[in-house]
Each structure stands twice: as structure tokens, then as C-alpha cells.
Amino acid sequence: MQKMKNIFFLILVLLVHGCLPKAPPYPQFEKEQINQEAKRLSDALEKHIQLWYKGQASDTLPQSVLPKGYEYTRYKNIRLVKYEAIDARKQWVFRPAHTIDFQKLFGSFPDPNCSYSLAPILYAPFGAKLHMEGTYPYCRFFSIQIAPPFDPTEYRYDKWSGKGEISIVDADIKPKKGSLNPFLPNADRLLNNRNYEVEFEMAMGNPSALNPSHKYPYRVKENKLYASGIQFQGPWGLDTKSGHGRGLFDFGDVWVRYFGIDKNQNAMAGTEFPKLYFELASGERFFIMADLDGFIKASETTMPNRKKGNTDPAVYNGFDKGWDKQFGIFLQIATGGAHALYKEKPSDKEYIRKLDLGVNGRGEKQPAPACYEPHATSSNYTGYLTTGMSIKKGKVFVVTGKLPTFPDTRNNAAIFEKAQCRYWSLTTYDAEFPFSEVKGLENTSLMDDEIIINKNREYIIVYSRKEDRPKNANKENGVTWVDWGNTCTQAITLRWISVSPEWTFEYAPNEINLPWSKATWSGSMYDKNLIGSNAQGFLKQYHPIKHYLTKEAFENLGNNFTSGIPVWK
Numbered sequence: 001m002q003k004m005k006n007i008f009f010l011i012l013v014l015l016v017h018g019c020l021p022k023a024p025p026y027p028q029f030e031k032e033q034i035n036q037e038a039k040r041l042s043d044a045l046e047k048h049i050q051l052w053y054k055g056q057a058s059d060t061l062p063q064s065v066l067p068k069g070y071e072y073t074r075y076k077n078i079r080l081v082k083y084e085a086i087d088a089r090k091q092w093v094f095r096p097a098h099t100i101d102f103q104k105l106f107g108s109f110p111d112p113n114c115s116y117s118l119a120p121i122l123y124a125p126f127g128a129k130l131h132m133e134g135t136y137p138y139c140r141f142f143s144i145q146i147a148p149p150f151d152p153t154e155y156r157y158d159k160w161s162g163k164g165e166i167s168i169v170d171a172d173i174k175p176k177k178g179s180l181n182p183f184l185p186n187a188d189r190l191l192n193n194r195n196y197e198v199e200f201e202m203a204m205g206n207p208s209a210l211n212p213s214h215k216y217p218y219r220v221k222e223n224k225l226y227a228s229g230i231q232f233q234g235p236w237g238l239d240t241k242s243g244h245g246r247g248l249f250d251f252g253d254v255w256v257r258y259f260g261i262d263k264n265q266n267a268m269a270g271t272e273f274p275k276l277y278f279e280l281a282s283g284e285r286f287f288i289m290a291d292l293d294g295f296i297k298a299s300e301t302t303m304p305n306r307k308k309g310n311t312d313p314a315v316y317n318g319f320d321k322g323w324d325k326q327f328g329i330f331l332q333i334a335t336g337g338a339h340a341l342y343k344e345k346p347s348d349k350e351y352i353r354k355l356d357l358g359v360n361g362r363g364e365k366q367p368a369p370a371c372y373e374p375h376a377t378s379s380n381y382t383g384y385l386t387t388g389m390s391i392k393k394g395k396v397f398v399v400t401g402k403l404p405t406f407p408d409t410r411n412n413a414a415i416f417e418k419a420q421c422r423y424w425s426l427t428t429y430d431a432e433f434p435f436s437e438v439k440g441l442e443n444t445s446l447m448d449d450e451i452i453i454n455k456n457r458e459y460i461i462v463y464s465r466k467e468d469r470p471k472n473a474n475k476e477n478g479v480t481w482v483d484w485g486n487t488c489t490q491a492i493t494l495r496w497i498s499v500s501p502e503w504t505f506e507y508a509p510n511e512i513n514l515p516w517s518k519a520t521w522s523g524s525m526y527d528k529n530l531i532g533s534n535a536q537g538f539l540k541q542y543h544p545i546k547h548y549l550t551k552e553a554f555e556n557l558g559n560n561f562t563s564g565i566p567v568w569k
Contacts, residue, residue, distance in 0.1 A: 021242045023351065024235040024358030027153070034152040034248070035204060038230050039126070041067060041249065046125035046280065052080050053284045061288065067123075067230060069237050069247030071158070074294040075121060083285035088275040091287065092117045093295050096267030097258070100445055102305040102485055109440035111427050111495055113447040115258040115267050117274075120159070120295055122147055122252035123229040123288045124278045128202045130227065132254070134274030136182050136194040140260030140409045141422045141497055142170040142269075143379060146200055146227040147252030148207040148214075154361040154370040155234025158244060159253060161330040162234065162360035164374030166200075166211050166227050169381055169499055172220040173198060185502045187416045189409065200227040208369040215372065216512055217500035218380045228252055236359055257379060259423050259497065260447060263410050303438045306430060309488030310393050313548065316340070317388040319568035321546070323494065323531045325509065325519040326384035327364075328375040331356045335521050336388075336491075352522040364516040364523060373511035381422070383509035385494040385531065388431055389463075389546065391484055396464040396473075396554050398547035398565055399426070403457045404496075404505065406448050420505040423497040424448040426461070426544075428490040443490055444482050452480045454562065458541075462554065470554040477559050494544065507542050514538065534567065 045065045051057035059080045066078065095106065095116040110116065124130065132144065145165035147156065154163040170183035179193040203226040208214045210226040229252045236243025237250075254276065258269040279285045313321075316339040326332050334352050338344070357363045362370045374380040391397050404420035407413070425448065430441040444463065451459050452475055462473040463484045473481040484490070498504035507513070509531070517523040519530050530538045534546050549569040557564060 021355070023354040024239070026357045026361060028235050028358075029152055031152050034232060035150070038150055038152075038204065038232070038249065041065070041230060042125040045123070046128075049080060049125070049280065049284060049286060050282065053082075053286070067247070067249035067251060069233050069249045070251050071244075071246070074298070075290040075292065076294070078121070078288065078290045081287050081289045083277050083287075086275060086277055086287050086289075088273040090289060090292075091119050091276050092273050093120055093292055093299055094118075094273075095299055097261055098267070100442065102483075104302040105305060105438070105441050105443065106302055107436075107438035107440045107442070108299070109429055109493070110442055111259070111425055112442060112445045113260060113425055115261060115269065117256040119254040119276060120251070120292065121288055121290050122227075122254055124202050125280070126150070126202050126204055126228070126230075128229075128278045128280050130200040130202065130229075131277050131279065132198045132200070132274050134196055135271040136170065136173070136175075136196060137258050137269030137271045138189070138262040138265045139258045139269040140407060141257070141381070141499075142183065142259075143257050143381060144168050144173070144198060145255040145257075145380065146225070147231055147254075148228060148369075149210050149226045150204045150228040150230050150232065151206050152232045154366070155359070156231045156250070156376055157233045157236050157330075157360060159231075159250065160377050161328070162362060162376050163207070163370065164372070164376060164378060164380060165255060166207060166214055166225050167218050167374070167380040168198060168213075168220045168225060169218070171499065171502070174223040183416060185416065185418050188414065189416050190412070190414055197223070199224045201225075202228050202230075204228070206368075214369055216510060217498075217504075218374070219500070234359065234361060255377070260410055260449075262412055264412055301438055303436070303441065305443060305485040305487055306436060306441070307486040308430075308432060309390065311390050311488060312392045312395075313388075313390040316342070317390060317489075319548070320534050321387060322528070322533045322535070322537070323385040323387050323544070324521050325514050325531065326375075326378070326386055327373055327516050327520050328356060328360065328362060329377065330360055331362075331375075331520070331522065332386060349522045349524075349526070353524070356522075371516065373516070379495075379497065381497050381499055383496040383498065383514070385496065385509060387492050387546070388489065389428075389492060389548075390489040391464065391548075392488070393465065394468060395548065395550050396462055396468060396470060397484070398463070398549070398554070399459075399461040399544050400547065400565060401459060401544040402541040403448060403451060403453050403459055404507075404542060405457070407503070408449060410449060418502045420503070421496055421508065422499050422503045423495065425495045426492060427495070428484075428492050430487050431489040431491040443485050443487055446480065446482060450480070452478055454478055458562070460565070464551065468551045470551050472555055472557065472559055477561065507539050509539065
């Protein structure tokens with residue numbers, strides 16, 4: 001559900017003209033001045049709320065108290081609503097978990113095994129307290145993430161790029177009185193009294209200093225966290241050439257994720273939408289609502305699988321290409337643009353680092369938390385590993401490796417067990433996304449319990465067009481076959497969710513084991529041997545190996561095979 005309109009334009013420029021945008025200088029703003037501007041905006045908003053509560057001002061917010069920079073085409077009739085009139089269903093935009101349908105594919109790079117709830121307008125003065133009341137869902141993993149405290153040294157551009165959210169994971173969310181938490185290790189998953197409440201205070205300051213839990217492993221001891229409904233977008237908030245140029249400030253937002261929903265539950269994982277409301281120190285309880293039709297329409301727009309391309313993999317997706325660790329959506333897209341232009345020199349990597357620093361205020365050498373793995377709209381508990389692949393007609397793409405253990409919950413399991421991870425999935429996307437009407441188009445997805453494994457937890461996944469499915473790519477031979485569809489070149493994302501220490505182990509791809517400087521291509525000390533090669537590295541047998549061969553070559557392996565698959569022919 002990320003909104004990437006301008007970055008798509010940037011990538012088009014990269015691919016069509018072979019040129020790169022100038023990296024904005026960092027720092028470009030005087031911190032105290034930006035803080036003062038944000039405080040003036042906060043004070044004006046608080047004054048209007050107090051007058052409205054007394055019946056002396058309109059419930060419709062005037063432009064003078066709105067952040068100059070929000071995407072006004074998606075939010076209409078921005079208004080104040082008193083606590084008693086809040087309808088939780090109207091606070092959220094919802095993307096349900098779903099089965100891949102080649103006729104109706106969703107965009108914005110989703111994992112279709114996850115239901116995403118997004119409250120896209122989080123707006124309140126500093127000092128206001130946000131209360132979130134809800135019910136623990138029936139699923140494998142559940143988290144709440146909120147826009148971080150206001151700190152202009154790191155930017156959050158257009159809601160999708162830059163600084164990461166403050167998070168709290170299911171096991172750390174304290175229940176209301178009379179309820180219990182079903183996500184604790186060995187807890188009763190099916191208990192009936194399962195209500196919770198979380199509190200966030202809107203604040204200015206360094207997100208990690210205010211939230212001691214905002215560092216690896218992102219575990220929370222208290223049920224109160226600090227966030228902000230006012231966000232700073234950085235230089236591209238003013239730049240009309242590369243950025244949107246609407247202005248420097250924006251709303252915050254709240255994300256709720258339900259991964260691996262129990263099969264007997266609906267897409268809401270057996271819950272209703274959580275209720276959000278603010279409370280000022282002076283006692284006023286309210287929420288700021290808007291008509292979200294434009295946002296919902298964009299979120300629900302689908303398109304069919306694209307019939308595009310028929311080539312073998314490019315060099316940058318070739319036989320020796322492994323995986324890259326994602327430390328930012330913007331950084332990953334810029335890296336992809338560099339690869340597409342065959343810009344692979346040390347100076348090219350340095351440019352990518354400077355571009356990310358200038359646009360987002362992030363980098364491996366920045367002060368915390370701008371040097372941490374979490375980035376805007378990502379799950380703070382997920383290690384994202386990415387790669388790419390093309391499949392020419394008549395050929396197959398095979399992935400082999402070992403699957404970590406996970407709590408096998410989806411069939412109404414009674415107990416929440418410990419394991420090596422919480423969740424694991426492989427999802428592929430249309431790699432030529434700048435040229436697609438719907439951006440970030442999903443194409444295939446497998447989650448952990450859908451993958452056939454042997455007694456050693458080893459898997460063989462075969463991707464091909466339907467007409468190129470090998471005869472021996474079947475369950476009887478221990479093979480999981482996936483229809484690649486008609487889109488030749490696809491980007492692949494491995495989501496590996498860990499919740500330390502109960503649901504992780506020594507080979508988890510977290511930011512401690514795979515640091516920014518070494519595990520992503522543009523890192524200053526990049527070590528390809530960690531995960532970047534198409535061979536076992538840090539992840540050992542859990543490293544997914546890529547194979548590429550003809551349909552006939554795979555069929556010649558016969559039946560009941562467990563090894564001997566050529567890596568690349």
C-alpha cells in the first residue's frame with residue numbers, strides 16, 4: 001500500500017534516459033527552525049480543537065491548521081469528530097489477505113497472506129495521547145506500527161520512503177483487565193477474553209531516545225510509546241522536479257498487520273477494526289477523520305497478469321546472483337535502477353548512499369535510528385531479502401533450501417509454540433513496475449505451510465509458465481510447483497519474520513547478523529559472500545539457492561529425487 005508516484009517517475013528517467021537525479025545535500029535544514037515550524041502548526045491545531053470542542057469553531061479543519069505537504073487529492077472533508085461519534089470502520093483503509101488471481105492482481109508490493117489495515121490520517125498536537133482499543137486476532141503474527149516522533153534529522157517522504165515506524169508486536173501488547181494475551185509463548189491461542197489497549201503520546205525528539213524499544217529486537221516492556229501525527233518530508237517535499245513539491249509536512253499513520261490468518265477466520269482474523277481516539281491534556285477526546293474514497297479506490301485497483309517479455313535473466317539476475325537485504329524501499333528501488341543501467345562501480349555505490357542520505361536522511365553511518373533496518377511501511381520484525389529472475393519460455397526456475405521451523409497455527413492450533421521464526425514467505429512482483437498501470441503488481445506467493453518439505457525440512461520449489469510445467473514437478477516427488485504466469489521478469493521478496501528471543505535462531509537474517517554496511521549491495525563494506533552469492537553463506541542451508549534450466553533437463557532428473565538439481569544450465 002505504499003504510495004510511490006514520484007519514485008516511479010524517477011525510475012522511468014533512470015531507465016529511459018540513463019541519467020541519475022542529483023543527490024540532495026545533507027543536512028539541508030536547520031533542525032531548530034523546523035522544530036519551531038512544527039510546534040507552531042501543533043499549537044494552531046490544538047487551539048482550533050479546543051475552540052471546536054466549545055462550539056466556537058468549525059469541525060472542518062481550515063488549511064491554516066493542516067500540514068502543507070499532505071496529498072490532498074486522497075483526503076477530502078478533513079474534520080474533527082468527538083469520541084462518541086467515532087466509527088472505527090471509517091478510520092481505516094483495508095487490504096485483505098487473498099488468493100492470487102491472475103485476472104485481479106493487487107499492487108503496492110503486498111504479501112497476499114497478510115491483511116493490512118492502514119489509518120492514513122494520524123493527526124494531533126504534540127502532547128495528545130492516542131488510545132487504540134482492539135481485539136487480539138487469530139493469526140500467526142500481529143503487529144501495530146505508528147509514525148515515529150517528530151525529529152527532522154531523518155525524513156519520512158510521502159508516507160512510504162524514509163524513517164521507520166515505532167512498533168509493538170503481539171506478544172508485547174498488554175491485555176485489558178479481564179483479558180489475556182494469546183500470543184505469549186505456549187499460551188492458549190483460542191481463549192475468549194482477548195481485548196487490548198495501547199497508548200501512544202505525540203512527541204518531538206529522537207525516536208530511539210524516547211522509545212527504548214526502538215532498536216533490535218524491537219521488544220516493548222511498557223504499553224505506552226511515543227509517536228507523532230506531524231511528519232517531516234525532507235527536501236523532496238519542496239523539490240518539484242524529483243519530488244512531489246507539495247510542502248515539508250505531512251500526516252502520520254498507523255499500520256496493523258495480520259500475517260498467516262487461521263483458515264477458519266475471515267480476512268479480519270476474527271476481529272473488528274480497532275478504535276482510535278485522541279485525548280488532550282485538557283480532556284478533549286476526539287479523532288480527525290476524512291473521506292478516504294480516493295485512497296480506497298487506489299488501494300482496490302487491480303489488473304491482470306501482464307503478458308510481457310521472453311528472455312533469459314539479465315547479468316544482474318544471473319547465475320551467481322544471490323540475495324540483497326532491504327534497508328529501505330527507496331534504497332532498494334534506486335539500487336535496482338543502478339543495476340538496470342549496469343552502474344556497478346564503487347563510485348556508483350557511493351552515489352546511491354548519498355542519494356538515500358539526501359532524500360531520506362538515512363544511512364549506515366547515521367545516528368540511531370536512521371542507521372537501523374526498519375524503514376517506512378516495512379514490518380520492523382521482518383528480514384526482507386530480495387532478488388530477481390526472468391524465465392524464458394521452455395525453461396524453469398527452481399529454488400531449493402531448508403525451511404526454518406514456525407508455529408503451525410493456521411488449522412486452529414490450540415497452543416502458540418516457540419519456533420525458529422514466526423513466518424516465512426516468497427512473493428514475486430512484476431519487475432517492470434514503472435511501466436505498469438498498477439505499480440508493484442503481485443504475481444505469485446507461497447507462505448511456509450504451503451511448501452512441501454521432506455523429513456529434513458528441505459524444499460524444492462519450481463516456477464514456470466503453465467505450459468512448461470515439468471511432469472515430475474508434483475507433490476509425489478516432493479516438489480511445490482508455482483505458475484509463474486506470463487510476466488517474464490519478476491522481482492522476488494523473501495519475508496522472514498523473527499520475534500526474538502522466542503521465535504528466532506542463530507541464522508535469522510536480522511540487522512545484527514546482516515548489517516547495513518555488509519549485507520546490502522550499496523554498503524560501504526559489502527560482502528557478497530554473506531547472502532549476495534548464489535551459494536550458501538551466512539544462512540547456511542537456509543539460504544535459498546536459485547536454479548535455472550530447461551523443462552527437459554528438470555524432467556530428466558526423474559522421480560523421487562532429493563538432490564542433483566543443476567544450479568544453472
